[in-house]
Amino acid sequence: MTLLKRSFYLQEDVVDLARRLLGMVIVTGSGSGRTSAIITETEAYAGEPDRASHAFGGRRTPRNEVMYGIGGTAYVYLCYGIHNLFNVVTNAKGIPHAILLRAVQPLEGMDTMRMRRGGTMRELCAGPGTLTKALGIGLHHNGVDLVNGAIKIEERGFHVPDHAVIVGPRVGVEYAKQDARLPYRFRVAKDHSFAP
């Protein structure tokens, strides 16, 4: 297994990076609270020109400030006042690209995840708000370094072939007018099984 390097996150094509994050493994916590999961659904947010992005038109607020930081940083924000959503910031400092994680597949620490989710019998990590809860990601992780911090993303050889990838428009961005239907959402087909 290989920790993704800074150079991975500094690449310019955020849509291509969103596709390539599929099959990567996100690791959080430590000791008995260690949890990891395979990334199975992502969405790209392409910075200032993208009407669906928090950084559209160069918008800069306390909330989205870390989007303007260097690639390889975590952007965690509160959505609907309730849910923590986790994004990977990409590209060079000053370019607010980000990739939202919408779903992951539990790999290690499922008992811990279930506890964090309040013992629910539902899917543990099937949405952007639930996966952060299962992985123990909160607002205190906003701005943490993914290359050398409390959250890591690793390449473990879970290859996702193109035929197993479903590409489509992003969810919940109907307000974004002409950008609402861009094919920036990537997800692994449900029947795909990961084999290293």
Add this chain to the structure above:
DNA sequence: CAGCAGATTGACT
């Protein structure tokens, strides 16, 4: 400063 919509979820009719 009030009102409202939002990269959502889960409980209830």
Add this chain to the structure above:
DNA sequence: GTCAATCTGCTGC
């Protein structure tokens, strides 16, 4: 299917 929960930031008075 409907709706409440409840924080951030934008719009308009």
